[in-house]
Amino acid sequence: MLQPIFIRDNKDLTIAGLNKKHFKNAEQAVDRIVELDQIRRDTQQELDNVLAESNAKAREIGALMKSGQKEMAEASKADTVLLKERSKALEEKHKEIETTLLDELVKLPNLPHESVPEGRTAEDNVNILEEGAKPVLPAGALPHWELIRKLGKNLAPIIDFELGNKISGAGFPVYKGKAARLQRAMIAFFLDEAGKAGYIEIQPPIVVNADSGFATGQLPDKEGQMYHDAADDLYLIPTAEVPVTNLYRDVIVAETDLPVKNVAYTPCFRREAGSWGAHVRGLNRLHQFDKIEIVQINKPEESYKALEEMVNHVKGLLEKLELPYRILRLCGGDMGFTSALTYDFEVWSAGQERWLECSSVSNFENYQANRLKLRYKTAEKKTQLLHTLNGSALALPRIVAALLENNQQEDGTVRIPAVLVPYCGFDTIE
Template identity: 90%
Template sequence: MLQTNFIRDNRDLTIAGLIKKHFKDATQAIDRILDLDKKRRDVQQELDDTLALSNNKAKEIGALLKAGQKAEAEAAKADTVALKERSKSLDEEHKTIEASLLDELVKLPNLPHESVPEGRTAEDNVTVMEKGVKPVLPANALPHWELIKKLGKNQAPIIDFELGNKISGAGFPVYKGKAARLQRAMIAFFLDEAGKAGYTEVQPPIVVNADSGFATGQLPDKEGQMYHDAADDLYLIPTAEVPVTNLYRDVIVAENELPVKNVAYTPCFRREAGSWGAHVRGLNRLHQFDKVEIVQINKPEDSYKALDEMVGHVKGLLEKLELPYRILRLCGGDMGFTSALTYDFEVWSAGQERWLECSSVSNFETYQANRLKLRYKTIEKKTQLLHTLNGSALALPRIVAALLENNQQADGTVKVPEVLVPYCGFDTIE
């Protein structure tokens, strides 16, 4: 959430940032906020003055009574009653204005970093780099949703979409045999690599309350995209970012404890309402999927160096998996609500002959920290908001799709990347 004092001191800069993110009616929204902010401060000043006058009257009453001036004391008491009533009215007015101000603030997305390119859609994103050789597949190569039907035993697909549909619905596949072991191997590999990079592993809940969803910016922006249990008002997590970052809600971190680096594996749940078409076939888009997430909390002056480090970590994973990939810097119109700068990673899917997004690595600057009330105490004993960052390292479904498609052999088998063989115990899927 943007800070009111920043908006007050940087009105034009804020409006320009919102326009870059294609936020509708940016000028009107900011002027409403500034008007409410002025009213709030004016009421607060009057309330402070009224309380001070009331305190002075109380002291005056004591002095008058001590001097035996009862009539004057009674008159002062009447003034005090009126002042208390006025204070109560002003306090209620202040709370009403604060609620209206918060309602306006939570509608604003984060401002984009100066390096974010102009643009409205994914076509306007900028390719930062591309690495790896796209494989030349045998003539009988297939996209993964067809390939999985030919892999496994007794004609049963190793990833069964029909069985998952029977149990739960579309977008909830069942992994069997070597596919299930491959999933487990990749999770262990990603967690081990994060551990080597200094991340502390945590195992958080996979349901969160509304306060947690608000703190990381999923609420009120994305409530329609999350599965919600109305009875207990709990949400299935769309990403481990939500519970892991909320470990530090209402926390003041000591400066010598920074940076905070956590990693977590969780299943993730997304309704993905309105998704259809060839681009979401098979593993390309699911309602439930597995993901390893890295999260950092850092000082503002160090956060973009940390972002580069996280980008480098994801690059390393893809290179060890021998997957061709590219990195995109997202434009203003294609960025997430809470992000100041996002890099998307895409892997080449040879069976589909298209790029598939497999990771986003983002810096949220103080946007989440302001909602979280996540701060650190400097050596000078001052408290300041921290920066939060996260990244997928990695999300499994599209990685599995690319591994299966890119490593097809002429005999119909699939070769397992060498780095995963010790984890899964086999080098080929027949």
């Protein structure tokens, strides 16, 4: 959440940043917030003055009573009654204005970093790196949703969409045999690699309350995309970012404990309302999927160095999996609500002949930290907001799709990348 003092002192910069994210009526929204903030501050000043006058009057009454001037003291008491009524009215006004101001502030997305390119849609994202040779597949190679029907003869298909649809609905596949073991192997591999990079593993809850959703920016922005249990007012998590980052809500982190580096494996749940078409077939888009998330909390001056480190970590995973990939710097119009800068990773899907997004790595600067009240004390003993970052390292479904498609062999089998063989215990899927 943006801070009123920042908006007030950087009005033009704020409007320009909101326009870069294609936020509607940016100037009117900023003007409204500046106006409310001024009313809030004026009301606070008036309240402070009334309280100071009331305290002075109380001291005056005490002195009069002590000196025996009871009549004058009683007359002054009538003034204190009026002052108390006035202070109560000002407190109520201040509370109402603060609520209105907060309602307006939470509507504003984070401002984009200066390096974020202009643009409205994914077509305007900037390709900054492409690595790995795209595989040449044998004749008869298939996209993964057709390939899985020919794999695992005894338990075919190895990823069963129809069975998942019977149990739950579309977008909830059932993994069987080697497909299930491959999932488990990838989770262990990604967690081990994160551990080697200094991330402390967390096993968080997979349901969160509304305060947690608000603190990381999922609420109220993405409420329609989250599964909600109305009876207990709890939400199934869309990503481990939410519970892991909320571990540090209302926390002042010791400077010596920075940076904080956590990793978590969780299932993730997304309604994906309105998603349809060929681009969401098979594993391309699911309502439930497994993902390993890396989270960092760092000083403002260190956060972009940390972002680069996280990008390199994801690059290393994809290279070890032998997958061709590219990195995109997202344009203003395609960025997330809370992000200041996001890099998307996409893997090449040879069976579909298209790129599939498999990771987003983002710096939120102090946007989430302001909602979280996540701070640290500087060497000068000043309390300062921290920066939060997170990234998928990695989300499994599209990685599985790319691994199956890209590694099809002429004999109809699928080769498993060497780095995963010790984890899954086999080198091919027949």
